Amino acid sequence: MGVEEKLLKMVRVIADYQFGRGAGKALFPDKCKFVLSPTTGKVRQIKYEGVRLATLKADTGLFTLSIEGAKRLHRAFDYPKLRVVVLKDVAEFIAKGRNVFAKHVVNVDESIRANDEVLVVDEDDNLLATGRAVLSAREMMEFDRGMAVMVRQGIKQ
Template identity: 70%
Template sequence: MDDRLKMIRVIADYQFGEGAGEVLFPDDVELVISKSTGKVRQVKHKGVRIATLKPDTGLFSLSIEGARRLKEFFGYPKLRVVVMSEVSDFIARGKNVFAKHVVEVDESIRANDEVIIVNEEDELLATGKAKLSAFEMLTFERGVAVEVRQGVRK
């Protein structure tokens, strides 16, 4: 196995939980390498982006495909921010999640974590970056809880 593949799997296991690396990155993934630094920038599988390795943090931002893989692998509510079903369409189109719309959340989520946004039926809506901790998302009545990166309909 390529050392780079091992490295990105270890990062994914650290960031999302044990087993995430294998689920996200099968043996036949394509690594997009930066021409200037020689480091992994994106990971694709069969031409579809799964995740991007952010140079500032050394962690991944997920695509919808990456979020789908993790959602299927990890049981409810791991990595999830659950929003009211009435706002599903807005979130799926890439709009940010406000604290007042959050009904449930994985209690281990901290601010700046990469999260999966689902509705009350556990349907994947989007992926994004938490701006608040799990406790704050459920307590606050105003403000952005999750900055959405990509919605399923965006």
């Protein structure tokens, strides 16, 4: 097994752990390219056809998603897995990269915890953005104030 194959297997296992079984294969196709840290030699970014899919964070060992990576997971998993659902009224703002506030959340995957990577969708399950949950699923549904998701990248950014 070559170095590229070992790296691909490793990132797929991490993705399966972080997002659920099947995420690794959905997120990372066979011909991925790896951007390694020049100082440590560890994987930092995973790209496919020149487009970044995800970044492996050094401090947590988990992924942050690009919008392309979010699209792949959105297609791979059925509603409501990994999703935070927002009102249609704010969909345009979220798609432009604005943060999600608790008062705009109408539904959420019950397994989401604070600091999880999430997909933000509208009420019709159209992908709007990817980001990091600031609150747990229960808190998002119960709170009327405060930030629910810190958006990393919107679909229209």
